Amino acid sequence: MIRLILGLLLLIGAAGCAAPPIATPVLERAPHGLSAQDLAESVWTASPRVMRIHQTAHLSMRGREFQMIGLMELDTGKNEARLVGLNEFGVKLFDLEVTENDVTEHYLLPQISRFPQLSEAVGLSLRRIFLFPAPAPDQDALSYSAGGYRLAGDRGEQKVLFQFGGDPVRLIEKTVYQGPEHWRVVFFDYQKSPQGDYPGRILLEDRQAGYRLELNIESVRIKDEPTEN
Known part of the structure; x- marks a missing residue:
């Protein structure tokens, strides 16, 4: 079972294959x-509001590839985010709460504790992309x-x-x-929405720490907005 869960989460990448630098959109x-x-x-x-964001994520970290689905509630008024990560079969991998200064693990699949840098990298990435700096x-x-x-x-x-x-x-x-710290976040493919445009794809690169995160935002909804029939 442990091997199955990890196999669903991890795709081991080829050693020494560095991704090319991210190009800024023209x-x-x-x-x-x-x-x-x-x-x-x-x-x-x-704008201060609570957004519910459905996204898929691909994290490259020190030769390993992590694929996951993210269900996030982003409160831009309080400047905090709560993210639940799932694998493609809906198994819950982690539940993280992120603020400007802290990352709280509400849940971490025991088998993932073999990779202690995973939740740290995800939490830090969320802060950098969505919260701070602004x-x-x-x-x-x-x-x-x-x-x-x-x-x-x-x-x-x-x-x-x-x-x-x-x-x-x-x-x-x-x-x-x-x-020596140097990281960047690039926002691509803005999508039009009645609630405001949002990037369809986001890339974060931290070459010093040795990881790169790609997010594909599938949908954004404002909390408590009416659902279309």
Whole structure:
């Protein structure tokens, strides 16, 4: 049974096969005249609400490949997320709660304890993608070049950079670096929705820590919104 569960979760990748660097999406020129506040408000997670996000995930970590389904409740008002990870047969792998500062394991499949870095990497990735850092229009420096905007600033000892492009303008990349730490999140394929556009695909790359996460967002619903008949 243990072998079966792990086999459903893990696909062992070929050793030494590094993924190529992520390319930033090329979008049409962003309109002139936007302020740092305009850019901060354009981020798809900027409005305070509770979103229920169904996603599939592919995590590459130190030569191993992890495939899973994620059911997440993201509260952008409280700046916290709760994620339940499943395998393709619906077996619950973990249940994590993530805030700006903490990751709480509410459940972890015992067999997955063989891979202690898995829940740590997933929790850290959720924080980086959905929670922190976020643009701070009263702190970050605004620039416009090559048809896109940049907001750059400091978060403690970390340097942060947010890149925006397209019309309507959207967040396409955020990067954090501090000494040897250097990671980036790239947002692709924005989907139109009555509740607001959202990226259909998200890639996070942390080459220093040795992992890469790809999320494909299947659906986004706002909590308590009426269901179509």
